[in-house]
Amino acid sequence: MKQIIIPSLAMLSLLLASCGEPTSTVPTFELSPQRLQHQISAEGELFAVNAVSIHAPASRGPRFIYEISPEFSEVTPGQRVVTFDATQLQREKRQAGTALAGVAADKSKKLTDQQGDLLKLGLDRLLVKREFSFADQFNIDDVQIRSRLEILDSMQNKEFLADKQHYLGWQQQSFQQKSQGELELLQLQQDQQQSLLSQAESGLNALEIKAPHKGILLFETNWRGEKPEVGRMVFPGDKIGSIPDLSLQHIKLQVIEQEAKGLTAGQQVRFVMAADPGLQLRGKVLKVSQVGRSRERRDPRKYIDVVVEPAAQHPAFMPGKKIRATIEVNSRDDVLQVPLQAIFSAEQQSYVWKQQGSSFEKQSVSLGEKSLTHAEVLSGLAVEDRIALIDIGS
Template sequence: MRFAVMLAGSLLLLSGCSETDENAALLTLQSSTLEHRIQAEGELFAVNAISINAPQSTRGPRFIAEITPEYSSVSPGDLVIRFDATQLERSRRDASNALSGVLADQDFKGTQQQAELSTIGLDQRLVQQEFAFADRFSIDDIQIRSRLEILDSMQNKEFLGEKQSYLDWQQQSFANRSQGELDLLQLQKGQQQSLLTQAETGLAALEIRAQHKGILLYDSNWRGEKPEVGRMVFPGEKLGSIPDLSLQHVKLLIIEQESVGLAVDQPVFFRLTARPEQVLEGRIQSVGQVAQSRERRDPRRYIEVIVAPSAQQDFFLPGAKVRAEILANTLPEVLALPLQAIFSDEKGQYVWQQRGGSLQRQAVSLGAKSLTHAEIIEGLSAGDRISLLPPEN
């Protein structure tokens, strides 16, 4: 295509400016209009689009159970994707059963602790009664009771005091132990409730529905596969988008070496591959600052250019292929030569100018360039005859 453009430009300049010699590829230099036109390819895309992502509220991958075909027209509320609920239902059932078990353990542990606490309380009251009885009927008069009886009574009171202390310690130890067991059961209960809530939230998010009118576009994964029934997807994974068809722009990719002179607001003429007979117009909205590779095996780097069409058309669809021509620059009344007639070496740029009956080297200074021609600033004037080929050819 580039060679065709160069050849066409040369023929236009030759036909508009001069006639070629029959024996040599010569042309007469005259003022003309130099246009820098850049050919590019790209596609339409929707400016506004809602992403279709797998639900993030679920744990682990999910499997697609039902999916609406790509390029289908959807309205708000229409089903886009439904995920399989088998795993989530199993998780909810397991969490519910585990939660019921924890609640039963809590009830059993509460009953058991209450019974043990009641037993300790009864022992404490019994010791208090025995201690009160022993203290009330204690007689220390050796004239009434023997020394052995008095010692035995004192030892009995001492024993009751130690037993009372032991029961107090046992009650405190029981309270600490019981609180630890209850805290553990409460933690297990919270974990199972969290799992149950996650499962129920996941079940509620198994369906993805359209939020606005548009068409469905699905993304390919690293293997080039698009979403389909049975495919496994991970939480938050982007599956596609629903573009808003009311506003679409054109994305063009231009080879870095051919992108010189691109600027915002330059006119663009483009055709849809599906409608080559209709020429549409637009203007550059933005020019990428960094060139990027298009394919791994393609060594060329491309500049991304966004074009805003002058009018939105009913037949615009995201992804539609576009061939465009950008009018990067227009210079009226300049001296321009085809690039094939301009040579260069370590001394600079030059042309072969006809002088008399021979071709002579003439140094030139160049200005603006297009893909096929260059502006001559110094070294030549209108009417000079220039050879398109070096003398040896």
Template sequence: MTVTQKPFDFSVPAKGELVSAAESPVNAPSGNRGRLTLAWMAEENSSVKKGDIIARFDGTEHELEKQRAELELTQNELSQTITSRELNQNQFAIAQQAGEVKQEKEMVEKFSVDDLTVYSKNEIIDQLLSKDYLTAQQLYLAWREVSQQTQGQAQLQLLTLEGKSYRDAISLNAQALNNLEVAAPADGIFVHAKNWRGEKVREGQTLWPGSKLGYIPSLTQLQAKLYVLETEAAGIEMGQRASIRLDAYADQPLGGEIVALANIAAPRDTRSPTKYFEVTVQLDTSDPSFMRPGQKLEGKILVANKEAALAVPNQAVFKDNDNSWVYVASGASFARREVKTGLRSLTQTEIIDGLRVGEKVALLEPTGEIK
């Protein structure tokens, strides 16, 4: 083919989807403890009104925990009643026994005589021993009363603390049962969230409190999120223009400007090592009548636009690790000539140095004589 100077547009292809620049998040209830099982969720892209229930979590575990705590509380209250009754009965029995000992001691003191002319020495000794025994018994009963009172109160305090823990458990699980539904924070379209693996949140999934379930995007502030292959991202900068076509509405082209560019490339799929740069394009217009977040699209980023450049088809340029060359027609054969390349599009490669207008290059590697 003959080398000519012509306009050269260098654009980078990309694929992606529509996203919203503003959104109202929808999260799992944050007041519950432990993990939650998603029992039901409104269909993706369904139209919702503010206050509509759009997700519901399973409350079976909370209901069982509440019933278990209620049973434990009933048993605890019964134990408190029994312990209190036993303490009162024991205190009454000790008080009654102490009264009897007091009366008996008073009788001994009243009729005690230490006159050897009246009683024998042995009888007097028996009276003194009886008095000492009754005194010791009084001291023992007083100690026993205080000891049982202390032990009984300690048991009641422990049972009271246990009862409080059961009441707290009942209250927490009751609150959790009243906090299993999620309402829409705004009018709009409900979009399901993705996890770090790119998987959508689904019914039956176990989530932590506060986890993101989805969002309700603004349909008037849409952006295109593009993914550019790491090997093709050279030259992409902020502010560059991009043309966008939705897969479902290819006949309605869109345009926009790059407003965000990832610093490093990353895989889109954990099962593939291929890396992409994430590019965000602010669209010139957003039409809610047919545009929705999540719609797949293709885009082209205009990296450079030159009014006059030497460019040849990509297949005419051959490369090794260090050099690039073309085969230039020389009489009846072709000569290998090294060239310096510039920008490269999907079909054309810019030649900065090494070729002149009017020269002819081979589109395929020549099979004949090469100079």
């Protein structure tokens, strides 16, 4: 008997399930004209529109911070904000100066020696020239006066003097070329040391960074999240911080990409500073980025950057202050709308479950504007229609 009852109960439960949930247990929503308000909540921070970046000076090696003003301190035009250690540059300057003086001394000595050698070669050449002229002038080749051996010896002496004169001329020319090469090498060394000296002097002149305008000093964190401090090593061109101009500040908000539909420039924004939530301020959207980007490595969501221009600059504005804002994307009165949770889709067609007496029927609908919670109904439903808030067919 038990074997017959159990299958009957199972079949009864299946029949009840196929009839759908009872109407009394299904949450419903009655349509009526209401205000459709599309608002987007976002968080961000203030930033200065105009800011001067502070970079480590360009040099041949890293530099060490000797003195630095406190972060968030107010600075005035011309005020020294960062000073780098001069020990290494002073050592390089001394070394370059010493080397430059040594090369200059070598060059002076080499020039003096070359002038002396050239003068000696010139005198030898002049002496040989005069000897050759004398031998040529007083050469007697008359065999009645001189013997043949004396005549041959005189001719050989004349040829020797001519060859010697030619050799001394070649030696003088070669020496001049060699001397010119040695002087050019010393000049190259001198120019090199002069360049090192100039680099050291320019580096010493660039050891101080001064504020170009009035503002506040902000530091930049490195890849380890550390900020500049006394004794820290920085490499040429590294960004140390910035000095923003506090007279003009905007807001950068980050909106989840899926919620950014409908964002455009000119939309009104209500915002508060996290440090002063009771102060309600207003602004407008100035710019919306076209491409979303990740904010954190572990966060798969992408965010759209939205730049907001405050209606007025407030004395409490400070770059980096956190902002909570509400962007008024769209607002319309007397709109027939349904909750997004009551809308379903199949085969690219939206539909709802419309109540008909004690049951629900699938009703196709055409939708218009949407907010984060509701959607406008263009066709398919009328005022006082009641729909289910859950999927009856699931």
